[in-house]
Amino acid sequence: MLRQMFPRTALVSAILAISAACADEPISTPLASPPPTNSIVIGDISDEPIEAISQTQPFADYVAAKLEAFDIGTGEVKIAPDMATMAEWLEAGDVDIYIDSPYPALIVSQRSGARPTLRRWKDGIAQYNTVIFARADSGLNSLEDLKGRAVGFDEEFSTSGYLLPLGYIVKSGFKAVELKDAAAPVPADRIGYIFTGEDDNTIQWTISQKVAAGAIDAPSFEEIPESTRAQLTVIAQTETVPRHVVLFEPNMEPQLQAAISGALVSMEETPQGKSILRLFGDTSEFDRIPSQHDPLQSARELYEKIQSQ
The missing domain is CATH 3.40.190.10 (Periplasmic binding protein-like II)
Incomplete structure (x- = not known):
């Protein structure tokens, strides 16, 4: 079988020429994505802020980890001393998510414009009286x-x-x-x-x-x-009223709110999600509130009755 052979000196010259040409070309390497720069803020009302933060921080971290597509990488917990302050924070966008029982949720909702879209089964309970x-x-x-x-x-x-x-x-x-x-x-x-x-x-x-x-x-x-x-x-x-409801910052982008809702509703489907839920006030799950149903209606009627006496 015949093979065409290059002289040895010619082969070495060719290799050197190719190497020199490659040296003039910049070597491209994949660029690492910049780390997320924003945070998601979970709000709570408590006169024991250290305890409230320790209970809520793992939950905030979990939610943040699901929102990388929105340039969110960290979860924060912010504790308000009262309902008026929480309403101000929600309205200003200083808090993104607030979860509480119907009465404080009603007052905060009325003052901030936030509306409940999810229900939290706190202590494993969907509703109570x-x-x-x-x-x-x-x-x-x-x-x-x-x-x-x-x-x-x-x-x-x-x-x-x-x-x-x-x-x-x-x-x-x-x-x-x-x-x-x-x-x-x-x-x-x-x-x-x-x-x-x-x-x-x-x-x-x-x-x-x-x-x-x-x-x-x-x-x-x-x-x-x-x-x-x-x-x-x-x-x-x-x-009977819902055990807890979830309020979102009133000016939150619909896509972000949908992503957070999806992350919360699906938490119970994974071992990690279940573990975080248990740490977060022994929560068993989050579920969606039908759009035509107002979970705060009963609380609103009772509040109006109290105010009118």
Whole structure:
């Protein structure tokens, strides 16, 4: 078989010429994408900011990791001292996402223009209501029996420990009055209420007869030890509302809001997502609210009833 051969010196010269030519050409290397420069901000209202941040930060990090296409790479948590401040932050775009129970969500929504589009199953619960209870041996069996007496509520911004029970009392035709001291006299034609600071106090104040009755959410009432719960009787139960709703910054781009919604709704589908949900207030899932349904309507009606009394 015949092969055409180059002289050795010619071959070396050719290689050197090719190498010289290549040296004049710039070597192209893939350019690394610049890191994302923006952040997604999750807002919360709390008087214990360190605890709130530690619980929410992993959730914020998870959401941010799903938004690289929007130049978002980090998640931040911002804690407001009250509903007015949170409304200001949402309206100004300083907070992107705010998640809370219907009463604070209603106030923040009205003041900021943010609208709820998702529901959060906090503590594994999609919706809940409040029970008003008294000692079983108190002889109190109805709201009528509470006239001239005091009821213990949780806090003034609580859905289950303020809006639902007070709204139910007013909606049922009774007049209510706030008390600053549990021992203060209550007009005979009114039902008094006083803030206890937390559900455990409400239960204890009722058992010790510091107040005639208490109001806490139904799931918490069911968690009272059976021996203690046997000493109590339920006087009334309020209507049911969503456990938590999700508000987005009112001027958020629709594509970004859709991406965040998709990320939240699909969290329960992966082991990582489930783990983050458990850390975030034992959340079991997020689901979508039908566009024609207003999840805050019941809260709005109760709030208007309270304001009109």
